[in-house]
Amino acid sequence: MKIAVVGAGAAGCFCAIELKRRLPSSTVDVFEAGKNPLAKVAITGGGRCNLTNSFEGISSLEEAYPRGDKLMRRVFSCFSHKDTWDWFTKEGVKLVLQEDNCVFPASQDAMQIVNLFLSRMDRLGVSVHAGIKVESVKSLLDEYDNVVVTTGGSPSPEGFRMLEGLDLEMVPPVPSLFTFNLPDSPIRELTGTVVEETSVSLAGTKFRAYGPLLVTHWGMSGPAILKLSSYAARFLSESGYNATLLVNWTGNGEAQVRRTLSLISQDNPAKLVVNFHPATIPSRLWTYLVSKARIRGDARWSEIGSKGMNKLSDILVNDTYLLKGRGQFKEEFVTCGGVALSNIDYKTLECKKHPGLYFAGEVLDVDAITGGFNLQAAWSMGYRVAVSISEK
Numbered sequence: 001m002k003i004a005v006v007g008a009g010a011a012g013c014f015c016a017i018e019l020k021r022r023l024p025s026s027t028v029d030v031f032e033a034g035k036n037p038l039a040k041v042a043i044t045g046g047g048r049c050n051l052t053n054s055f056e057g058i059s060s061l062e063e064a065y066p067r068g069d070k071l072m073r074r075v076f077s078c079f080s081h082k083d084t085w086d087w088f089t090k091e092g093v094k095l096v097l098q099e100d101n102c103v104f105p106a107s108q109d110a111m112q113i114v115n116l117f118l119s120r121m122d123r124l125g126v127s128v129h130a131g132i133k134v135e136s137v138k139s140l141l142d143e144y145d146n147v148v149v150t151t152g153g154s155p156s157p158e159g160f161r162m163l164e165g166l167d168l169e170m171v172p173p174v175p176s177l178f179t180f181n182l183p184d185s186p187i188r189e190l191t192g193t194v195v196e197e198t199s200v201s202l203a204g205t206k207f208r209a210y211g212p213l214l215v216t217h218w219g220m221s222g223p224a225i226l227k228l229s230s231y232a233a234r235f236l237s238e239s240g241y242n243a244t245l246l247v248n249w250t251g252n253g254e255a256q257v258r259r260t261l262s263l264i265s266q267d268n269p270a271k272l273v274v275n276f277h278p279a280t281i282p283s284r285l286w287t288y289l290v291s292k293a294r295i296r297g298d299a300r301w302s303e304i305g306s307k308g309m310n311k312l313s314d315i316l317v318n319d320t321y322l323l324k325g326r327g328q329f330k331e332e333f334v335t336c337g338g339v340a341l342s343n344i345d346y347k348t349l350e351c352k353k354h355p356g357l358y359f360a361g362e363v364l365d366v367d368a369i370t371g372g373f374n375l376q377a378a379w380s381m382g383y384r385v386a387v388s389i390s391e392k
């Protein structure tokens with residue numbers, strides 16, 4: 001059997017290894033446009049490769065995969081994050097689970113993963129053709145019994161040109177996982193400030209995310225913002241990255257925030273408001289919020305009355321910012337959109353209209369929040385395709 005894999009990235013190389021193990025007498029040709037296979041894997045996780053997640057902080061797959069959760073449920077029944085752990089361990093890669101549920105190689109070196117894949121492909125007899133860009137997958141289908149497309153994501157339609165001539169539904173690609181630019185906000189002067197438990201949302205939408213928030217010199221970043229950028233990737237693209245961001249600096253409801261403020265006020269009536277604040281709010285941020293709530297810097301807790309209390313609780317749970325543009329999250333960025341999931345059979349990942357054509361990885365309309373979920377998707381889909389082809 002002759003099998004072509006288009007794209008020597010995470011999904012493509014993983015699939016090629018598993019294909020050749022199952023079908024040793026088959027020809028597996030991997031075509032890679034770039035000079036080096038697995039170039040992106042080499043820079044994942046800041047060069048450390050966050051290759052999966054324990055999924056312990058995830059209550060539903062939709063939380064991790066804003067696009068493709070149902071497909072992921074299906075492919076995980078064939079190859080899950082636990083299988084990923086076992087697979088790499090069996091291959092001699094010691095893994096570590098961090099407190100934040102992210103999994104890395106103990107070597108903290110993504111090149112260990114790259115070199116492992118290259119050596120396995122070499123040993124098994126997978127032919128990797130680097131520097132060869134496939135211009136037409138349709139032509140490849142005439143030459144090979146099966147073609148696996150693992151060309152990854154691309155924020156522009158140009159990255160999907162090799163699929164022209166095929167009868168496929170496409171979802172317009174837009175970027176996901178980015179930081180928020182707040183060019184008009186003085187909060188940028190608090191760059192470096194981190195608040196551990198925030199809740200962020202976009203006004204007039206249901207998009208909401210929880211987690212730590214980082215103030216940067218251009219606006220806001222951190223896990224809560226990155227998750228929100230992922231959930232709202234398409235909405236934000238369509239709005240030209242103009243939206244109203246609502247920040248709850250406490251992660252708690254208004255009633256609880258009111259109670260906390262009342263206690264502080266009761267315990268410190270003669271003290272300055274700026275000097276006594278909820279424990280989770282850093283001092284610099286509190287000073288900024290007090291001023292934004294139009295409470296005088298020399299006001300004491302006993303002086304601000306219910307009006308002042310209302311202003312403070314309102315700013316803590318409903319602080320408003322005008323989002324104007326997105327920044328780049330250098331650690332990771334992925335594409336929302338690509339080949340529509342309606343094109344494929346969820347069980348096998350084979351294309352419904354083109355038998356023998358398979359898709360795996362970010363080329364599909366599947367993407368995740370940060371934390372190792374994107375690579376997990378690539379391993380699981382790559383594995384699923386290898387099983388599907390070998391079972392044919």
Ligand SMILES: Cc1cc2nc3c(=O)[nH]c(=O)nc-3n(C[C@H](O)[C@H](O)[C@H](O)COP(=O)(O)OP(=O)(O)OC[C@H]3O[C@@H](n4cnc5c(N)ncnc54)[C@H](O)[C@@H]3O)c2cc1C
Pocket residue numbers: 006007008009010011012031032033034037038039040041043044045046049050051052132133134135150151152153162330331332333334360361362363371372373374375376378
């Ligand atoms: C900086 C950065 C850091 C990241 N860190 C993490 C992380 O720590 N954990 C995590 O889970 N995810 C991370 N991601 C996301 C993750 O890397 C991707 O989701 C994953 O690599 C997707 O795998 P893939 O095989 O689908 O695509 P890729 O790994 O992107 O591979 C696709 C390959 O196909 C090739 N190709 C494209 N078109 C053609 C063509 N026409 N002909 C031949 N070859 C072609 C490309 O050159 C590329 O090598 C990160 C992403 C970035 C950009």
